[in-house]
Amino acid sequence: MKSLQTRLWLAVALVGLVCLAWLGVAAGLLYTVLAPEDWQTVTGALGGRAGLLLFLWAGALIPVHAALRGLLERYVAAPARLADEARLRLETGDSRPIEPLGSKETRELTGIVNRAIEQRDTLLCQMDNRIQEAARQTEQEKARLAALMSELTKSVVVCNLDGRILLYNQRAKLQFKRLSRQARVTGGGELMGLGRSIYTVIDRQLIAHALDNVRRRLRRGADSPSAQFVTVTDSGRLYRVQMTPVRQTGGEAPTDGEPMSGFVLLIENITDELAADEKKSRLLNELTEASRGSLANTRAAIEILDDPDVDGELREKLMQVIRDEVQGLSERLTRLQSQSTSALQSRWPLEDMLASDLLDLAGQRIEASLSLAVDRHCPETPIWLKVDSYSLTQGLLHLAGRLHQALAIDRLRLTISELDGRARLELCWPNAGPHNGQASARWIDEPMQVDGLTLPDSVEQVLERHRGSCWLSMPASTEPAGFRLRLPLAVPAEEVSAVSFEHHETRPEFYDFDLFARDHHDRCLEDRPLTELNFSVFDTETTGLDPAGGDRIIQIGAVRIVNGRLLERECFDQLVDPERSIPRLGQAIHGISPDMVRGQPTIREVLPAFHAWCADTVLVAHNAAFDMKCLSVQSPGTGIEFRQPVLDTLLLSAVAQENQERHNLDDLAERFGLTNLGRHTAIGDAMVTAEIFVKLLPLLADKGITTLGQALEASKKTYYARIDYG
Amino acid sequence: MSLKILIADDEPNIVISLEYLMKREGFQVSVARDGAEALAMIADDPPDLLLLDAMMPNVDGFEVLQTLQGQPERPKVIMLTAKGRESDVEKGRALGADDYVVKPFSTGELVERVRRLLSDDGPAPA
Numbered sequence: 032m033k034s035l036q037t038r039l040w041l042a043v044a045l046v047g048l049v050c051l052a053w054l055g056v057a058a059g060l061l062y063t064v065l066a067p068e069d070w071q072t073v074t075g076a077l078g079g080r081a082g083l084l085l086f087l088w089a090g091a092l093i094p095v096h097a098a099l100r101g102l103l104e105r106y107v108a109a110p111a112r113l114a115d116e117a118r119l120r121l122e123t124g125d126s127r128p129i130e131p132l133g134s135k136e137t138r139e140l141t142g143i144v145n146r147a148i149e150q151r152d153t154l155l156c157q158m159d160n161r162i163q164e165a166a167r168q169t170e171q172e173k174a175r176l177a178a179l180m181s182e183l184t185k186s187v188v189v190c191n192l193d194g195r196i197l198l199y200n201q202r203a204k205l206q207f208k209r210l211s212r213q214a215r216v217t218g219g220g221e222l223m224g225l226g227r228s229i230y231t232v233i234d235r236q237l238i239a240h241a242l243d244n245v246r247r248r249l250r251r252g253a254d255s256p257s258a259q260f261v262t263v264t265d266s267g268r269l270y271r272v273q274m275t276p277v278r279q280t281g282g283e284a285p286t287d288g289e290p291m292s293g294f295v296l297l298i299e300n301i302t303d304e305l306a307a308d309e310k311k312s313r314l315l316n317e318l319t320e321a322s323r324g325s326l327a328n329t330r331a332a333i334e335i336l337d338d339p340d341v342d343g344e345l346r347e348k349l350m351q352v353i354r355d356e357v358q359g360l361s362e363r364l365t366r367l368q369s370q371s372t373s374a375l376q377s378r379w380p381l382e383d384m385l386a387s388d389l390l391d392l393a394g395q396r397i398e399a400s401l402s403l404a405v406d407r408h409c410p411e412t413p414i415w416l417k418v419d420s421y422s423l424t425q426g427l428l429h430l431a432g433r434l435h436q437a438l439a440i441d442r443l444r445l446t447i448s449e450l451d452g453r454a455r456l457e458l459c460w461p462n463a464g465p466h467n468g469q470a471s472a473r474w475i476d477e478p479m480q481v482d483g484l485t486l487p488d489s490v491e492q493v494l495e496r497h498r499g500s501c502w503l504s505m506p507a508s509t510e511p512a513g514f515r516l517r518l519p520l521a522v523p524a525e526e527v528s529a530v531s532f533e534h535h536e537t538r539p540e541f542y543d544f545d546l547f548a549r550d551h552h553d554r555c556l557e558d559r560p561l562t563e564l565n566f567s568v569f570d571t572e573t574t575g576l577d578p579a580g581g582d583r584i585i586q587i588g589a590v591r592i593v594n595g596r597l598l599e600r601e602c603f604d605q606l607v608d609p610e611r612s613i614p615r616l617g618q619a620i621h622g623i624s625p626d627m628v629r630g631q632p633t634i635r636e637v638l639p640a641f642h643a644w645c646a647d648t649v650l651v652a653h654n655a656a657f658d659m660k661c662l663s664v665q666s667p668g669t670g671i672e673f674r675q676p677v678l679d680t681l682l683l684s685a686v687a688q689e690n691q692e693r694h695n696l697d698d699l700a701e702r703f704g705l706t707n708l709g710r711h712t713a714i715g716d717a718m719v720t721a722e723i724f725v726k727l728l729p730l731l732a733d734k735g736i737t738t739l740g741q742a743l744e745a746s747k748k749t750y751y752a753r754i755d756y757g
Numbered sequence: 758m759s760l761k762i763l764i765a766d767d768e769p770n771i772v773i774s775l776e777y778l779m780k781r782e783g784f785q786v787s788v789a790r791d792g793a794e795a796l797a798m799i800a801d802d803p804p805d806l807l808l809l810d811a812m813m814p815n816v817d818g819f820e821v822l823q824t825l826q827g828q829p830e831r832p833k834v835i836m837l838t839a840k841g842r843e844s845d846v847e848k849g850r851a852l853g854a855d856d857y858v859v860k861p862f863s864t865g866e867l868v869e870r871v872r873r874l875l876s877d878d879g880p881a882p883a
Contacts, residue, residue: 320812323839324768327860331774334864338781345777352770 034689035108042103043096050088109133110140115690117144122729125704126152184383186298189277192291194229194238206300207232210264213640216605216632221643224601226565226593228647229296233262233272241274242294249276249290261301269305273297314367321363325356332356381497383521386414386447386454393427394445400428400482401435408446415521416454418497423518426490426501427458429479430514434460437471444513453499454520459513472503475514494518556649556676557740561728564739566592566678567645568721569603570713571658572621574613578661583609584634585623587641588713590721591648595728597721603644604714606631621711638662638669648675649739653696653720655679676739680723682746687730699723760875761785763804765795765821766837767813775808778864782871792816796824804832806875811838811849822852833874837862 062070077084109132116129128145131138180187180200189198208219210232222232229238241258248256257275264270277293332349335341341349387409394405431443438460446457479486479493494501499517504510556564569589575582589603606623608631618624652658655677666672684694691702700707700719703726707719731737736745762784764775772788779786787804789795793816795807811818818836825831836854838845849857856870 319841320839323841323860324771327837327839327862328768328770328774330861331771331778331864335774335777340781341777345773348773352773356770 035103035111038107039096039100039103042099043092046095046099047088047092050091054088105134105137109137111690113137113141113144115688118733119688119702119730120148122733123703123726124155127704186296188223188229188296188298189293190229190296191293192242192289194235196223196225196227196229197293199223199225203298206298209268210266213636213643216637216640217603217644220601220603221640221646224591224593225598226591231646232264233270233296237262237272238274241272242291245274245276245294246290249278267302268300269302271299271301273299318363318367322360325360325363329353329356381417381419381519384416384418384420386416386456389416389418389420389423389456390445390447392420393424396424396428397431397443401432403431403435403440404442405431406442406444408444410448414447414449414454417519417521419493422488422493422496425479425481425486426493428481429486429490430458430474432480433471433474444511449520452520454518456516456518457513458516459511461511475501475503557743558738560737561731561739561742562595562737565594565648566651566721566724567603567648568592568651568717568724569641569645569658570652570716570720571661572623572711572713573661574609574611574617576657578657578664581611582661583607583611584637584661584665585609585613585628586621586713587637588715588717589641589644590714590717592651592721592725595725597718597725599718602714602717603641605637605641607637608633634665635669638665638671642671642673645673645675650675650677651680651720651724652677653680653699653716653723655681676743678724678739678742679746680720680727682749683727683731683742684723685749686736686742686745687727687734696720696723759783759785760806761787761802761804762806762808762871763787763789763795763798763832764808765789765792765813765818766808766810767791768810771810771837774864778868779808779871782868784871792818792821795821799825799832803830806833806835806871808871809834809836809854811836811840811845819848819852822849822854826853835867835870835874837867
C-alpha cells in the first residue's frame with residue numbers, strides 16, 4: 032500500500048498548491064481592479080495576519096487529506112484490491128468469492144466478478160469432465176505402464192537423449208541406493224530421480240558408444256536394435272546394461288535425422304552371477320587338470336606293468352603309484368563335492384515371492400484338490416522368498432495328500448516364519464492320532480503324487496533346487512507333528528526392501544514423459560524459462576534464529592519440482608545432530624527434542640548428501656536468506672558451498688502480489704488455499720513452500736517474469752530483499 | 758653314443774614311468790625336479806630332447822620355454838601337461854615347444870612322438 036500512501040500525499044500537495052495558486056490569482060485580480068488607496072487598505076488590513084492565512088490554508092489541507100484518503104480507499108485501493116484478487120483467482124483457479132469492498136460501483140463490480148468466477152468454475156467443471164472422459168483411456172494405459180514398471184523385478188530406467196531420467200522403477204531405485212555414497216542420508220535419491228542425469232551412475236562414454244550402435248542398427252532397419260554393455264561401479268560391482276531405443280513417434284518429427292527420442296536401460300547386477308560362474312569354472316578346471324595328471328600317472332604305470340621285463344622292485348613302485356593316484360583322485364573328488372556342491376549346482380530359475388502369496392496359493396490348491404481345511408499363519412512383516420512356487424506347491428500338495436490318506440485328517444496348518452536368515456515353512460496336523468513316523472518320513476524322498484499323477488521329482492529334490500531342506504518333526508510338548516521346510520529368502524541376495532515393495536496408495540511418481548523434450552544447452556541458465564528448470568525447494572529447522580551467533584541446523588527437508596511438477600515422493604527429510612543444546616523455546620515450535628537428534632548424522636555428513644541431492648537444480652526457500660545463511664556458516668567446516676541460483680518465495684510473492692501487505696508462509700498458504708500438514712517441520716514447510724512456488728509461477732508470468740534471470744532481478748528490487756542475517 | 762633325454766617334472770609318480778620308458782628305448786635319461794633345475798642341467802649338459810611338464814613349482818614349463826627361446830642351440834621339447842585348453846596348447850607351441858602332449862597319454866604314443874622328433878621327422882600329428 033506504499034504506492035497508495037505516496038499517491039495520497041501527492042494529491043494533498045496538489046490541492047494545497049492549487050489553493051495557493053487560486054489565492055495568488057485572486058490577489059492579482061484585486062490588485063488590478065482596485066485603486067491604489069483601496070489596495071493599500073486591503074493589504075493594511077491583512078498586514079499582520081499573513082500567518083493566520085497560512086494557518087487557515089494548512090488547516091484546510093487536513094480535511095482535504097481525510098476526504099482524499101476516503102476517496103482513494105473507496106475508488107482506487109478497493110478496485111486495486113479487486114484487481115489483485117481477481118487476478119489471483121484467474122491465475123490459480125481459486126474459486127472463493129471476493130469480499131465486496133469500496134464504492135457501490137466497486138462492490139457491484141465485485142459481485143459481477145464473483146458471478147464470473149462461478150460461471151468459470153461451472154464451465155471448467157464441465158470441461159474437466161469432458162477432458163477426464165477423453166483422457167481416461169490414456170490415463171489407464173499410463174497407469175498400467177507405471178504399475179508394470181514399478182512392480183518389475185528388473186531395474187528399468189528410461190532416459191531422454193541428454194541422459195535425463197524420465198522413468199524408473201522401484202528396483203532401479205533400490206539398486207542405485209547401493210551405489211550411493213550418501214545412502215544413509217539420501218537413500219540414493221541424489222542418483223535416482225526424475226530429471227537427474229544417468230551419467231552420474233554410468234559412464235557417459237559407454238552410453239554414447241551404445242547409443243551410436245543402436246542408431247546404426249536403427250538406420251539399417253534391424254529388428255531388435257538394442258545394445259549391451261557391462262559397467263563397473265566405483266565399489267567394484269558389475270552391471271550388465273541393455274539399451275533399447277525409444278523411437279521417434281509420428282507426433283515427434285525427427286530433427287536432423289535422429290531416429291530416437293530416448294532410450295530404455297535394463298540394468299542387472301551380475302556381480303554375484305559372475306563370481307559364481309568364475310568359481311564354478313575354477314573348480315571344474317582344477318578338477319580336470321588334477322584328474323588328467325592322476326590318470327596320466329596311473330595309465331603310464333599300468334602300461335609299463337604290461338611289460339614282462341619290468342623287475343619286481345619297479346613293479347612294486349608302479350603298483351604303489353597306482354594306489355596313490357587312485358586314492359588321491361578319490362579324496363579330491365570327495366573334497367570337491369563337499370566344497371562345491373552349491374557352486375556346481377545349476378541355477379534353477381527361482382522367483383521373488385511374498386510368503387503370504389505362497390501360502391495362499393498352496394492353501395487354495397490343497398483345499399481344492401483334497402477337500403481339506405487349511406489354516407494359514409504368516410507374520411505381519413512381509414517375508415520375501417526366492418522360490419519356484421509351482422514345484423513347492425506340488426510338494427506341499429503331495430505331503431498333504433499322503434497325510435490325508437494315512438491319517439484321515441480334515442484340517443492342516445501352514446505356517447511361515449523367518450529364522451536365522453532363512454524362511455521356515457511348517458505343514459502341521461494339530462489334531463491327529465498316533466502315526467508311523469518312519470513311513471511318513473519316506474514321503475519326502477518318494478516321487479511326488481499329485482492329482483493321481485506320479486511326478487518325476489521328490490520333495491527332497493525340489494528342496495535341493497532351493498538349496499533348502501525338508502524333514503519330519505515328531506510331536507513334542509511345544510510343537511505338533513509336522514513337515515518343516517527351510518527355504519531361501521530373497522532379501523540378502525538382492526537387497527530388496529520388502530517395505531519398499533508394498534503397494535502404495537497413490538501411484539508413485541516414477542515417470543514424466545514430458546522430459547523426452549531435450550534440454551536447451553544453447554541458452555544460459557538465467558535465460559531459461561522457470562517452467563523448464565528443476566528446483567529443490569527446502570526448509571531448515573534450527574536451534575535458534577542466529578546462525579552467525581552459533582545456532583545450528585537440526586533438520587533439513589526438501590522436495591523437488593521437475594517440469595513444473597511437484598514430486599512429493601522424491602524428498603529429502605533428515606534430522607541433524609547439532610552437537611549442541613536445543614533451547615526449550617525452539618523445541619516448543621519445531622517439536623524436535625535432543626533425544627530425537629541423538630544418534631542422527633551430523634551436519635558434516637548431511638550437508639554433502641544434501642549438496643549432492645540438490646545438484647543441477649535451482650534452490651528455492653521461503654525467506655531464503657535465513658536458510659542460506661544457515662548453510663553457508665557450515666562451509667568452512669564441511670567445504671560444501673551451494674553455488675546454484677536461489678529463489679525466495681517471500682520475495683517472489685512480494686513481486687507477484689505487490690498490493691498484498693503480508694507474505695509470510697501461513698498467509699501465503701491461506702491465500703492460495705493450501706493446507707500445511709507439517710508446519711514447523713522442515714519437510715512440511717518445504718512442501719508448502721513448493722506448492723506456493725508452483726502457484727506463484729503463473730502470477731509471475733502475468734507480470735512478464737518468465738525466466739530465472741527475470742525472477743532473480745525482480746526479487747532483488749523488492750523491499751524484503753534488504754533483510755540481512757549477517 | 759645314445760641320445761640324451763631330460764625329464765623335467767615335479768611329480769615322482771610320472772617320473773618313474775617316463776624314466777623307465779625312455780631308458781627302455783635306449784636313451785640316456787636324467788631328471789630335473791623343477792624348471793630352474795632343468796635350465797641349469799640344460800646349460801651344463803644340453804640334452805637332445807626335453808620332456809617338459811607345464812606346471813612346476815618356482816619356474817614352470819612355459820617359463821623354461823621362454824628362457825630357451827633366446828638360446829642358439831636348444832633341445833627339442835615335448836610338453837607334457839594336464840592343461841588341455843586350446844589356449845594353453847597354443848601358448849606352448851608359440852613359445853617353441855616342438856610337440857604338446859596332453860595328459861593322460863598312451864606310453865606307446867609318447868615313445869613314438871619322441872622317436873619321430875629325434876629322427877627329425879617332425880612332430881607327430883596331434
